[in-house]
Amino acid sequence: MHLEPVRDLPEIRNGDDLADLIADRATLESADVLTVASTIVSKAEGRTADLDDYPESGRARELADRIEAITGEEKDPRFAQAVLEESTELLIDAPFLLTETRFGHICVNAGIDRSNVPDHDLLLLPKRPTHSAERIRNGLTERGIDDVAVIVTDTCGRPFRHGQRGVALGWAGMPASRDWRGERDRDGRELGVTVQSVVDELSAAANLVAGEGAGGTPAVVVRDWEFGDLEGSDELFRSVDDDLVRQALRRWEWRGDE
């Protein structure tokens, strides 16, 4: 498996054609996987916003005030309002906001970025990252580049372990995971491991070569990797029913005494 960053992408603006810009800078081949950071997908899709677009509700002010009181850091209630509007459920409301976005991904502040946009206050996540991935894939096909899988990526933290990792938000041209159920080990015993989240692993791998900041490259080509002939699944985001941690968080409230 080989990973190569796509170099020299320009600053992306609303309306830019990412398939075009990437195809001009990378030699993509059939069966490659292309990862694209959600930041540039959002910029191309005009998912920028300003704090003034989000007049605060009473609930947003309440959340912001409480977090400010706990952390001592100023929290703009309009930002809390933006997070609420991008989310379907608030999983943690203090000392930070952990929410489920409208497309099912769980992350801090609904993934809204305050550091990455030159002319606006906020960069929202793509509205439907899987649709974004499909559009890029179709754009490549229109340019005669067939059969490239596309993953829209982000980085986020996770319970139990420090640090951020590359994760997939949307994907096209491949399933999200592959299913080893029924496969056997060397001694013929059925495997304990079942479903492997390959889109997350590909996003993590890509994040190792993408880097961050001024020298970062938001698109990466993965070559010589095969999904293989295993069954695939597109279920990536857990629902409350099959996520004990979500159930536990529903009953929990931050007290600050722990």
Place this chain on the structure above:
Amino acid sequence: MHLEPVRDLPEIRNGDDLADLIADRATLESADVLTVASTIVSKAEGRTADLDDYPESGRARELADRIEAITGEEKDPRFAQAVLEESTELLIDAPFLLTETRFGHICVNAGIDRSNVPDHDLLLLPKRPTHSAERIRNGLTERGIDDVAVIVTDTCGRPFRHGQRGVALGWAGMPASRDWRGERDRDGRELGVTVQSVVDELSAAANLVAGEGAGGTPAVVVRDWEFGDLEGSDELFRSVDDDLVRQALRRWEWRGDE
């Protein structure tokens, strides 16, 4: 970045020298990262066990009975006893066991494997995976192969997202994460992203080429990847104090009505 599986490793037995076996089958170079699946590390370290080694305590019988009643699947109380003995804290006690292992990793059943050992009932995780990684790294150095970082890997699930991903259990020759704090984006603004868990991302990447089962390759060489000159940290496992999810789980109990 390039990843290559180490092919044709034999079935690993207690006392085997993994550095030797791997060096014979891979051309390792300075600055490579070598990932080694915990299964073969455990086998080489004799971390096999049998159910009879774990006479059940009352607590283990209680746990096993409850899980059996909930799931309808037979649960050996000696297995629950083994999980308890490998763990320092039980985070979830039903409908499955999620624990913190003695070296700080949180996973189901303390990572004990029932499918991977030919002559025993159980394969435990390595006792101190970071020590295991150091031993392999030193073994390579003794063979004249300097400056190879080693990561002992496993796969595990995670809250909020389906499927398993490669994760790091122990590492040597590199920090666990790199710290982008203070780095700036193209517009000179400080980055939102801070600490990147590179050992987890390398483990996820390796898991893409390692595969599972009879055709699986438990060791992978990562080449042409650089940590860079960022600050590093070896904190990977969160403590209760900085993990709201762990705090939430402490107050939670499975009721089955959700």
